[in-house]
Amino acid sequence: MKRLSGAEHARIARAISDAEEKTSGEIYCVLARTSDPYLYPACLIVALAILILGPFLALALRHWWISIDPVVFAAAQLAAFAAAAALVVAFEGLRVALVPKALKYRRAHNNAQNQFFAHNIHVTEGRTGVLIFVSLAERYVEIVADHEIDACVEQSVWNEGVALMLDHARRGTLTDGFAETVTYAGEVLSRHFPAGRRNSNEIEDRLTEI
Numbered sequence: 001m002k003r004l005s006g007a008e009h010a011r012i013a014r015a016i017s018d019a020e021e022k023t024s025g026e027i028y029c030v031l032a033r034t035s036d037p038y039l040y041p042a043c044l045i046v047a048l049a050i051l052i053l054g055p056f057l058a059l060a061l062r063h064w065w066i067s068i069d070p071v072v073f074a075a076a077q078l079a080a081f082a083a084a085a086a087l088v089v090a091f092e093g094l095r096v097a098l099v100p101k102a103l104k105y106r107r108a109h110n111n112a113q114n115q116f117f118a119h120n121i122h123v124t125e126g127r128t129g130v131l132i133f134v135s136l137a138e139r140y141v142e143i144v145a146d147h148e149i150d151a152c153v154e155q156s157v158w159n160e161g162v163a164l165m166l167d168h169a170r171r172g173t174l175t176d177g178f179a180e181t182v183t184y185a186g187e188v189l190s191r192h193f194p195a196g197r198r199n200s201n202e203i204e205d206r207l208t209e210i
Contacts, residue, residue: 001136003209004031008175015179016205019186024193025128025149027185028121029178029207034092034137035111041103042095046084050077096137108140115210116144124202128193130185132161132178134169141165143185152192161185178207 004012016027054077058068068076088095096104112133116122121129127148134141143158161184168177 001033004175004207009207011175012178012182012207013205015182017201019182019189020201020205021195021199023128023186023189023195024126024199025130025186025189026121026124026201026203027130027132027182027189027205028119028203029132029182030112030115030119030134031174031178031207031209032108032111032115032133032135032137033210034096035104035135035140036107037092038095038099038104038107039089042088042098043085045098046088047081050081050084054080092137104138105140108135108138109142111135112142112144115208119203119208121203122146125200126193128189129203130189132165132181132185134165134174134178136169139166139169141169143181149189149192153188157188161188 012029016029019027054073058073061068088098112131112135115133116129116131119131121131121144123129124146127146129146130149131144132141133144141162143161145153145158161181164184165177165181168174168180
C-alpha cells in the first residue's frame, strides 16, 4: 500500500489538534507497514515442513515401488528448501502468511511499545499520553496509554477505539479511521483529563509512517 498523502496527514494532524483542545492529554499516531520482516521464523517453518513431509513422500513413493537413493533424497530436500526459501525472501506477503498469528501479534505489540517510548509519549508532564498504533501486515491495532490514564480508563473503553480503527483498516479507509479514532480518544481523555488554563502542546500533532 502506498504512503498516505500530505492532505491525509494534514487531516489527521487537524483531528489530533481539535481533540486536544478539550483535554490535557496528548495523542500521537503511528502507522507501520509491518512490525517485523519475519524472515527467520518463516524460513524455519518452511524447513520444518520439508523435513516432516519428506519422509511421508518417500514412503508414498515406496508404495509405488519407487526407491530413492538417500543421497538423492537429501539433495532433493535441500533443493526444495532453497526454492522455498527464495520465495520466502522474495515475497513479504508469503512470510507474513506463514507465521502464526500469535507471533505476529506479539511482534506488533512489541513494536507499539517501542514506538510509545521512541516518540517520548511517556514523558508528558501529567503522564497522559496516548498512542494510536496500526501495523498493516499483521492487521493489528493497539491504543497504548500512559500510567495516569490506565489508572482511570478501563481497557474495554480503548477496545472500542481499537474496533473502530480495525473496521476502517479492513475497508481501506485508514485516514477516516485515524481521524475518528483520534476523536474518540479525545472524548475519552476529556472526561478524565479536561483541558486546563495552560494547555500546552507537548507532543507534535502528527501521524508517523514507518
